[in-house]
Amino acid sequence: MTQDEPLRAAVVGAGYWGPNLARNFRNSPDWDLVAVCDLDADRARRVVGARSTVEVMTSTAELLARDDVDAVAIATPARTHASLALAALDAGKHVLVEKPIADGSARGREMVARAHEVGRVLMVDHTFCYTPVVLKMQELIATGALGDVLFVDSVRINLGLVQPDVDVFWDLAPHDLSILDFILPGGLVPRGVAAQGADPIGAGQPCVGYLTLPLAGGAIAHVHVNWLSPTKIRQMVVGGSRRTMVWDDLNPNQRLTVYDRGVVLDELTNGGKKAAVNVSYRLGDAWAPALPEREALGQMVAELAASIRQRRSPRTDGAAGLRVLGVLEASRRSLDHGGGLVEVEPAHPLLEVRA
The missing domain is CATH 3.30.360.10 (Dihydrodipicolinate Reductase; domain 2)
Structure with missing residues (x-):
C-alpha cells in the first residue's frame, strides 16, 4: 500500500459511539470503512445502511482474520477493551480504543506493552x-x-x-x-x-x-x-x-x-x-480567540492515519490513556479511604511504535 492510498478500517461495536466512528471513517479521505462488527447484526446493518457496500459482521475472530483491515476501532464496554485490543494487535492490526483504555491499569499496561512489541499504533479516543x-x-x-x-x-x-x-x-x-x-x-x-x-x-x-x-x-x-x-x-x-x-x-x-x-x-x-x-x-x-469549525472525530481519525503512516505515537497514545486510568483507579481507593489523598500508580509508558 502506498502513502497515497486510503487505509482500511473496521469498527467493533455498533451501539452509542460506534456509529459516530463509522461515519467519520467513511467521510475521511485517509480511510476506507470495510466492516462494522456487532453481536447484533441488525444494529450493525442500521449503521452501515441498506445500500452500503460495508460488510456487516458478528464475529470479531473472523474480522481479525481478514487481510483487508489495517486498523480496528473498538467502541464496546470498557471491560472488553483489553481482550479485543490484544487480539487485534496480535492479528497485526492498529487499534483505536474508546475511553477508558481498559477497566484496570494492569490490563491497560499489557495493551501498551503489546503494541510496542508488535510495532502497531495503540490510540485512545480522547475526543475532546x-x-x-x-x-x-x-x-x-x-x-x-x-x-x-x-x-x-x-x-x-x-x-x-x-x-x-x-x-x-x-x-x-x-x-x-x-x-x-x-x-x-x-x-x-x-x-x-x-x-x-x-x-x-x-x-x-x-x-x-x-x-x-x-x-x-x-x-x-x-x-x-x-x-x-x-x-x-x-x-x-x-x-x-x-x-x-x-x-x-x-x-x-x-x-x-x-x-x-x-x-x-x-x-x-x-x-x-x-x-x-x-x-x-x-x-x-x-x-475570544477565533476557532475553526471542524468535527473532532474527523481530526482524530486523520491523526490515527498520520501516526500509522509516519510510524509514530499518536497525540492520545496508550500512555495518555494509562495516566487517565490511573487517576480513575486512585479515585476508587480514595473513596474507600473516606476521601483522603491517595497516590497515583505510575503509568510506566512505553514507545508504542518502533522507529
Missing part, C-alpha cells in the same frame, strides 16, 4: 483533545500566554443517565481528565487524588462527585461531575500567573475567553529578608 478549543487551550499554555498554571476548575454536570456498572467518576470524569492530560505541560501527573462522592438517590454508587488533584509547583485541579443536576454545565477555568482562560462548551458563539487579569504580588524586604507582601490586581482586557 481533537476539538479546536482544546487545541487552542493547549497552545496558549505551551507558548506561555497564561504563564504558570495555578489552578484548574472543571465542571461537567447534567441530568444524565445513571449507569448500572460504573460510578459518575468513571462515566464523566475521563473527559476532563483527558483534557487536563493534554493541556498541562508533562501531562496529568498529580501528586495524589482525593475523591468525595455521594449517592443521595440510593443508586448503589456515587452519582455526584468531586476530585481534587494537587499538581506540581503548588497548583491544584478540581473536577466536579454530577448525574443529578437539572441544569447542564460544561465549563473549565484554567488560571495562570499571567492570564486566565474560560472554556464554556455550551456557548457556541464564544467557547473560549482569555482574561488578561490576575493577582500581582510585590514582596517587601527588610535587610534582605522578606518582610511583607503587597497584593494588587491587574485588570486588563478579555478576548
Whole structure:
C-alpha cells in the first residue's frame, strides 16, 4: 500500500459511539470503512445502511482474520477493551480504543506493552483533545500566554443517565481528565487524588462527585461531575500567573475567553529578608480567540492515519490513556479511604511504535 492510498478500517461495536466512528471513517479521505462488527447484526446493518457496500459482521475472530483491515476501532464496554485490543494487535492490526483504555491499569499496561512489541499504533479516543478549543487551550499554555498554571476548575454536570456498572467518576470524569492530560505541560501527573462522592438517590454508587488533584509547583485541579443536576454545565477555568482562560462548551458563539487579569504580588524586604507582601490586581482586557469549525472525530481519525503512516505515537497514545486510568483507579481507593489523598500508580509508558 502506498502513502497515497486510503487505509482500511473496521469498527467493533455498533451501539452509542460506534456509529459516530463509522461515519467519520467513511467521510475521511485517509480511510476506507470495510466492516462494522456487532453481536447484533441488525444494529450493525442500521449503521452501515441498506445500500452500503460495508460488510456487516458478528464475529470479531473472523474480522481479525481478514487481510483487508489495517486498523480496528473498538467502541464496546470498557471491560472488553483489553481482550479485543490484544487480539487485534496480535492479528497485526492498529487499534483505536474508546475511553477508558481498559477497566484496570494492569490490563491497560499489557495493551501498551503489546503494541510496542508488535510495532502497531495503540490510540485512545480522547475526543475532546481533537476539538479546536482544546487545541487552542493547549497552545496558549505551551507558548506561555497564561504563564504558570495555578489552578484548574472543571465542571461537567447534567441530568444524565445513571449507569448500572460504573460510578459518575468513571462515566464523566475521563473527559476532563483527558483534557487536563493534554493541556498541562508533562501531562496529568498529580501528586495524589482525593475523591468525595455521594449517592443521595440510593443508586448503589456515587452519582455526584468531586476530585481534587494537587499538581506540581503548588497548583491544584478540581473536577466536579454530577448525574443529578437539572441544569447542564460544561465549563473549565484554567488560571495562570499571567492570564486566565474560560472554556464554556455550551456557548457556541464564544467557547473560549482569555482574561488578561490576575493577582500581582510585590514582596517587601527588610535587610534582605522578606518582610511583607503587597497584593494588587491587574485588570486588563478579555478576548475570544477565533476557532475553526471542524468535527473532532474527523481530526482524530486523520491523526490515527498520520501516526500509522509516519510510524509514530499518536497525540492520545496508550500512555495518555494509562495516566487517565490511573487517576480513575486512585479515585476508587480514595473513596474507600473516606476521601483522603491517595497516590497515583505510575503509568510506566512505553514507545508504542518502533522507529
